[in-house]
Amino acid sequence: MNRVIANYIQEHKQEILKEWIQTTKETADDRVLRVVSDEVFTSTSSEFIDLIITNIKGLKEDYNNKLTDFAEKVVRLGWPLTFVTRGLHTFGQIVFHRMEESGTVNRDNQMDMVHQFDEWITPMNNEIVSIYSATWEKTVSLQKIALQELSAPLIPVFEKISVMPLVGTIDTERAKQIMENLLNGAVKHNAEVVLIDITGVPVVDTMVAHHIIQAAEAVRLIGAKCMLVGIRPEIAQTIVNLGINLNQFTTKSTLQKGIEAALELTSRKIIKVEGAM
Known part of the structure; x- marks a missing residue:
């Protein structure tokens, strides 16, 4: 210079x-x-x-x-x-x-x-x-x-019960990651019931539903039951309007109801202890 x-x-x-x-x-x-x-x-x-x-x-x-x-x-x-x-x-x-x-x-x-x-x-x-x-x-x-x-971790919440919270848009690449985490986590945690929580998924269209159905089928093949929770009223209406069939697995409106149902499936339930605060 x-x-x-x-x-x-x-x-x-x-x-x-x-x-x-x-x-x-x-x-x-x-x-x-x-x-x-x-x-x-x-x-x-x-x-x-x-x-x-x-x-x-x-x-x-x-x-x-x-x-x-x-x-x-x-x-x-x-x-x-x-x-x-x-x-x-x-x-x-x-x-x-x-x-x-x-x-x-x-x-x-x-x-x-x-x-x-x-x-x-x-x-x-x-x-x-x-x-x-x-x-x-x-x-x-x-x-x-x-x-x-960090995407779609499978979290054990009770013995034999795990939850996968989904947040954000689900595309094909992310769906593959969800499937992999779901199967590996179910085997690792010896899960009998897996809850897929879609509370944080803004839109459920035909493609998203297809990915979720595939994931549920894969979980069933390894001997676990899959439950879809967090179905908001607008999501339920969309699913019905699109003619998406979710009959092959249980659905619940909230994660709380899903966990209660999962406990029943594993012969357990939450009880209130007398005198407890």
């Missing part, structure tokens, strides 16, 4: 940072500003300027480490890639205009300085895009794995 540009940025770091933060705030999407406090925005912006200066100094290994850390941080903050790349472009504009005002950039060297700026900013922009994209893909992958691990 041109040493004149590098020296100017280092000598005027604080003024450039102040103008950059102000300009960026004025042009930034509200979503970017809503997710962080002014303090975090300022510290992250300062970190971005330090990253640029590290690049200017030619400290490649230190720069790569800082770039990776910065990319991970902005991904966690939820800042879009366009915000980061636009920020670099804004930084370059501020520096160039300030150098013009100071006379460092003039008619005689303007074209050469424009070329020098391009040689500096373009590779850095490409590196930021590459690292950010890789970090985003890694983050999404880890989140997906975490969600799969």
Whole structure:
């Protein structure tokens, strides 16, 4: 990088940072500003300027480490890639205009300085895009794995009775995960009755019902009984209107009623103890 540009940025770091933060705030999407406090925005912006200066100094290994850390941080903050790349472009504009005002950039060297700026900013922009994209893909992958691990767990609530609470939309991929967790959990917990709780499922259409029926049939094949609980009135109406046949397993309106029925199926019941609070 041109040493004149590098020296100017280092000598005027604080003024450039102040103008950059102000300009960026004025042009930034509200979503970017809503997710962080002014303090975090300022510290992250300062970190971005330090990253640029590290690049200017030619400290490649230190720069790569800082770039990776910065990319991970902005991904966690939820800042879009366009915000980061636009920020670099804004930084370059501020520096160039300030150098013009100071006379460092003039008619005689303007074209050469424009070329020098391009040689500096373009590779850095490409590196930021590459690292950010890789970090985003890694983050999404880890989140997906975490969600799969947490999605549709089979929870033993009593001996031989387990519950699988379903929350959110059920698609084909998630249905496979539900089936796998259901079968593995039923065997692991030696469940005789499995309750599938759909209280948290917003919509039950033909596809969702098909997946649930398949899951119930699979549970029956390993020697357990399946019960569908959490059927709200609007869900019941939808099931009837769609002509979905759920006759092959017991249904209950609430989880509580489902557990009471499951206890009866396993020759147990909840009784009130006299004198108990």
